[in-house]
Amino acid sequence: MKFFTVLGIVFYAVMIMLIGLTLIVFALNLLVPADINNLLILTQSSHNSRVAIGLSGVLLILISFSFAQVILGKFQREKTIAFATSSGQVTISLSAVEDLIRRLAGIIPEVKELRPNVVANKKGIIVQMRVVLRSEANIPELTSRLQDITKSKIQEVLGVDEQIIIRIHVAKIAHDEKDGRRKKDFEKEDRSTIPFSGYGRV
């Protein structure tokens, strides 16, 4: 862990402890509001103390800002798959992998909707998929096929040797509207072909 990160963590721990102590002292009635008022009046009366407080405020904001950047940067770095080549580094955003998997929904007609979530950690690449299937699909066969296709596609496109774990969650089995419409049309056609079917009706 970097020195700055440690410093930031220690700083926040100390600050939270101080706030906690103040609250405890206040709850035990050891600190009277008048004392706080006196302290504030004392600090405001002197020019030097006001400057010191103002500078401390700026410093606190700067520390918080840089600490937030360190944390966010760390999170951002973790959201990529990286490998080095002779010319430099190549990083692949996990959202790019998600885009790639999303395109697979177009290849398999039984899959109506597909929402992937990709995580890369020490275990390898973990793909979690939430799928909506069409009603005629055989789930065990289809999910197994989807896992195979996704795995081979990731290996083919990314060229990685890492372990790929694919978890599928079938969220919904959707009724195929096309099929429904087709049935209705067929029924209509059937009725219209019956001779003299319109006669005798008022």
Add this chain to the structure above:
Amino acid sequence: MNRDESRNELGVLRIHKNVISSISSIAAAEIEGVKRVGRDLKSGLLELVGKKFSSAIKVDISKHEEVKVQIPLIIKYGYNIPEIANRVQENVRLALEKMSNLSIKEINVNVQGIERGEE
């Protein structure tokens, strides 16, 4: 340092970072399989306010005049990403060396996404 500088008997030649960025962008887009150069927050905001051709390519020039380029990319669906990234790195290196005589330290490629849309 904002620009690369070289001196000859007649004067100084400065190459702005934007020039390096533009060369890299064109060279990257030449490779088949590259949809376009990606965007970052800054270039997205600049495009919103109407500034066109704002590139998200980051260029760093060290004190020893070594250039480090970071290229965000959107790749077309169906292409092998490591192969495309390698070809982009090579093409950008060649283009920069040919056009600017700069010493290239690193060309980092960041694949931001796969082309979306109709198949």
